[in-house]
Amino acid sequence: MPFIDVNNAQIYFETNGETGPWITLVNGHTRSSKDFRLLARHLVEAGFQVLIFDNRGSGQTKTTAPYTATDMVQDVYAIWEKFSIKKSFVVGLSMGGMLSEIIASERDITGLVLVSTGAGQQDINPISNGSWGTTIEEVTARMSNYFTEGFASRNKLLIEAMNKQILQSIQNDSYEEKAQEQRAAIRNINNQAILERIKCPTLIIHGSEDQIIKVEAAHNLNVSIPNAELKVIEGAGHLLLAEDSKTLAKSIIDFCQANRA
16 A cells, blocks of 8 residues: 555555656545545646645544644655655645645745635634534535535535545544544644745635635735735635536646646
């Protein structure tokens, strides 16, 4: 299995593609690298190499001690070192976007894509900090905040499947405990003061109807990051990877193609 040992953790990762610039994908709260497999395939077809991995507290990554956001950022650097990745695009979703802002402020990266994110904990709807519950009704109620009503009504089977998967993880995989550990790690993130240090080309993508991180947070990023552009996807909610995957993939590919070395 592809794991790397880093500071009290075994980080699960996958690489995709053989040639081209690297793109590193950093996922959001509790989400695993499985979410990225279709997007990774599109990026490889467009001529890129792609790194995906499970954050601490997600997927197959295993931890043996409490951790911080700094540890999660260092995990990315450790994988880059393992594969001698000198430069990479970084694409971060939600919580992953906040971690990616730290990376971009510390490292010379090729470009940054921030999806459905803000500058820190202050931008996150408090509802995302609560318990997922222990019944399908509770999980369904919680998930209703992540999609627009229109998308939910058109994709009932997809959302039912997602809700059942989350409930199964709660019952069998210590999901709630891991979620709490991750929330504790990111609780004190406030990147507002470091945004001006991000010098690489930056694309910000946000749904206009996002209820977890309001679109105003994206506008703040756009004015705070020196070389940024903002794309608002009208009528979309928080989980753009599910709600408008085609627009998201095309936006990332177009940006990376335009800024590849």
